[in-house]
Amino acid sequence: MDRQPLLSVRDLEIRFRMRHGDLTAVNRVSFDLARGDRLGIVGESGAGKSVTGFGILNLVSKPGYIAGGRLLFEGRELTALPEEDLRQIRGNRISMIFQDPMMTLNPVLTIGTQMVETILAHRAISRAEATAIALDRIRKVAIPSPQKRLQQYPHEFSGGMRQRIVIAIALLNSPALIIADEPTTALDVTIQADILELLLGLCQSEKMGLILITHDLAVVSQVAERIAVMYAGTIVEIGPTAQVAGNPQHPYTRGLLGALPQRVPRGGRLNQIPGMMPTLTRVPEGCPFSNRCTLCEEVCRRRVPPLEPKAAGCLAACHLLD
Amino acid sequence: MNTDTLVSIRDLHKHFDISGGWLDQLRFTGGRFARRKTLVQAVNGVSFDIMEGETVSVVGESGCGKSTLARTVMRLYPPQAGEVHYRGRRIDHLSREQFKPYRTRMQMIFQDPYASLNPRMRVRQILEEPIRFHRPKTSGSEVLDRVAEIMQQVGVDPEWRERYPHEFSGGQRQRISIARALAVDPEFIVADEPIAALDVSIQAQILNLMMDLQEKRRLTYLFISHDLSVVAHISNRVAVMYLGTLCELAAIDALFDRPRHPYTQALLSAIPRLGAKGFQHQRLTGDVPTPIDLPSGCVFHGRCPHANDRCAREVPTLRPQGQETLVACHGVAEGRLPD
Numbered sequence: 001m002d003r004q005p006l007l008s009v010r011d012l013e014i015r016f017r018m019r020h021g022d023l024t025a026v027n028r029v030s031f032d033l034a035r036g037d038r039l040g041i042v043g044e045s046g047a048g049k050s051v052t053g054f055g056i057l058n059l060v061s062k063p064g065y066i067a068g069g070r071l072l073f074e075g076r077e078l079t080a081l082p083e084e085d086l087r088q089i090r091g092n093r094i095s096m097i098f099q100d101p102m103m104t105l106n107p108v109l110t111i112g113t114q115m116v117e118t119i120l121a122h123r124a125i126s127r128a129e130a131t132a133i134a135l136d137r138i139r140k141v142a143i144p145s146p147q148k149r150l151q152q153y154p155h156e157f158s159g160g161m162r163q164r165i166v167i168a169i170a171l172l173n174s175p176a177l178i179i180a181d182e183p184t185t186a187l188d189v190t191i192q193a194d195i196l197e198l199l200l201g202l203c204q205s206e207k208m209g210l211i212l213i214t215h216d217l218a219v220v221s222q223v224a225e226r227i228a229v230m231y232a233g234t235i236v237e238i239g240p241t242a243q244v245a246g247n248p249q250h251p252y253t254r255g256l257l258g259a260l261p262q263r264v265p266r267g268g269r270l271n272q273i274p275g276m277m278p279t280l281t282r283v284p285e286g287c288p289f290s291n292r293c294t295l296c297e298e299v300c301r302r303r304v305p306p307l308e309p310k311a312a313g314c315l316a317a318c319h320l321l322d
Numbered sequence: 323m324n325t326d327t328l329v330s331i332r333d334l335h336k337h338f339d340i341s342g343g344w345l346d347q348l349r350f351t352g353g354r355f356a357r358r359k360t361l362v363q364a365v366n367g368v369s370f371d372i373m374e375g376e377t378v379s380v381v382g383e384s385g386c387g388k389s390t391l392a393r394t395v396m397r398l399y400p401p402q403a404g405e406v407h408y409r410g411r412r413i414d415h416l417s418r419e420q421f422k423p424y425r426t427r428m429q430m431i432f433q434d435p436y437a438s439l440n441p442r443m444r445v446r447q448i449l450e451e452p453i454r455f456h457r458p459k460t461s462g463s464e465v466l467d468r469v470a471e472i473m474q475q476v477g478v479d480p481e482w483r484e485r486y487p488h489e490f491s492g493g494q495r496q497r498i499s500i501a502r503a504l505a506v507d508p509e510f511i512v513a514d515e516p517i518a519a520l521d522v523s524i525q526a527q528i529l530n531l532m533m534d535l536q537e538k539r540r541l542t543y544l545f546i547s548h549d550l551s552v553v554a555h556i557s558n559r560v561a562v563m564y565l566g567t568l569c570e571l572a573a574i575d576a577l578f579d580r581p582r583h584p585y586t587q588a589l590l591s592a593i594p595r596l597g598a599k600g601f602q603h604q605r606l607t608g609d610v611p612t613p614i615d616l617p618s619g620c621v622f623h624g625r626c627p628h629a630n631d632r633c634a635r636e637v638p639t640l641r642p643q644g645q646e647t648l649v650a651c652h653g654v655a656e657g658r659l660p661d
Binding site (some may be wrong): 044045126158161171188189190192193194196197200215216218219221222242245246255257258259260261262263264266267268269270271272273276278280 | 362383384426491493521522523524525526529530533548550551552554555556575576588589591592593594595596597598599600601603606610629
């Protein structure tokens with residue numbers, strides 16, 4: 001493990017300004033990511049996982065804003081950087097991959113143009129050199145006949161191929177960290193497996209860090225080394241993949257895993273967590289999961305549990321665990 | 323024929339004409355104009371039976387025609403060719419009026435509970451409508467009782483009957499769509515991706531509800547899904563579709579323990595597995611062909627690792643393999659595929 005982590009997130013708090021006061025979408029989230037490390041952030045919709053991802057790049061759009069916390073990336077404090085310096089980090093040191101490749105790619109420019117422009121925005125090199133880099137990256141994501149493909153438009157590619165292009169663009173400036181927000185949710189399973197395998201292989205060969213944001217626990221467990229489980233804006237459990245997926249500690253993680261059909265004998269009853277995730281205006285006091293937790297005690301309704309080391313070897317935010 | 327066959331689908335074809343007006347259809351070829359029609363061949367000769375009380379799932383990737391199949395069986399689309407039989411009576415050629423009694427026996431649940439509930443109707447109105455339409459003699463108080471009873475059954479508090487759909491969460495809304503389908507006491511329910519739009523913990527609630535209701539009311543399900551682990555959980559038999567045709571139809575254990583068709587094998591190997599390290603899935607080469615331009619022979623031959631000349635020429639038919647499996651593959655029939 002490196003002496004200094006690649007990315008260190010401390011007490012990150014992201015709020016949205018609303019007419020009736022602020023909503024806290026991300027509430028004191030902290031984690032570290034070592035160089036070349038792969039972290040998965042899982043949670044249901046509205047848990048704050050995507051906002052966390054955007055927050056790292058300070059890309060939270062209005063009315064959202066970073067209300068507190070520190071984001072240390074390669075020794076630099078991102079929250080204090082001027083916009084221009086931040087722009088040089090985005091797409092250069094940290095790249096992002098989004099769910100829908102059709103939205104990320106410009107439909108009226110060829111793939112080649114888009115790739116070359118991305119390189120030229122960050123580096124003072126010639127067009128020919130930039131094209132050479134683009135070709136190299138297209139080869140890296142295993143797209144056949146790269147020369148020809150560079151001259152094509154996004155609509156000429158299939159969904160899986162488009163997502164490969166997006167990954168190639170993310171790789172252009174050899175970033176140290178890739179944040180992938182539901183990169184395979186829009187794809188079919190056979191293609192999903194191809195894309196995830198590609199992403200995993202690239203992270204290993206290029207020594208890139210990865211933050212994989214997804215709702216799919218199985219997907220995360222295949223790619224990430226560590227998993228953070230988010231609920232209503234907070235991390236409720238974080239630990240090594242085998243630990244979190246195999247021996248979950250927090251009642252929410254346990255409930256979530258029990259709800260997966262894979263873990264239950266065929267035709268048996270699935271574990272269901274009663275109720276639903278609270279909307280951000282109605283997060284209960286104390287532990288945010290307290291109103292759905294079957295083990296809830298007096299203390300859970302009063303005090304917010306801190307994310308702390310538990311006997312099992314992970315960090316969890318629960319009063320009832322030792 | 324088996325006595326307890328509920329629905330029988332026979333050689334069903336459904337094509338969509340997407341060529342537009344006749345001007346759009348004009349093509350200039352060989353020095354003159356010709357009119358060309360562009361057809362999407364969504365479902366091509368699918369046949370299978372659904373027994374009473376069982377859950378048959380149709381799986382496949384996007385664009386394989388699984389939703390079209392479901393809608394054609396429900397008669398939301400008229401088929402091009404083929405027949406649908408319900409309890410031994412042919413229903414696909416009936417007039418709207420003749421078909422009406424069947425509407426109370428077969429109902430549908432859709433994927434998106436935001437789009438399938440009328441936002442301007444109260445829950446009570448949504449649930450009353452099918453009862454009033456199909457059973458016009460029911461008195462007002464009976465209808466109200468019935469609505470309350472169904473709401474109770476699907477786990478929505480009847481006190482909320484005067485609310486509008488937007489006041490409910492996604493999971494609650496899907497419960498309301500299930501309630502609407504149940505309002506007329508159907509025997510057969512077609513569920514088209516009923517949980518795809520929901521979060522994991524809510525998916526579990528809806529799946530449990532569907533399984534409970536099946537047990538209580540002896541329902542028969544035709545379940546359309548792309549999620550194989552969900553399908554493995556709730557089905558008795560699974561039909562695997564690729565590009566509008568059926569590749570394999572098998573009992574659940576047979577399919578998951580020993581998939582026969584090369585496409586089924588690739589599909590199963592790609593399911594993300596909890597706790598698996600890395601990837602061991604079978605890679606398919608090439609892109610999915612479009613249903614506008616169907617490949618000759620076996621529709622899968624372009625991506626199949628075992629394809630030969632015969633596969634490119636001849637369309638394979640579904641043949642029994644063992645007790646509980648039907649497979650459409652020359653390689654399996656010839657016994658030249660590795661096990």
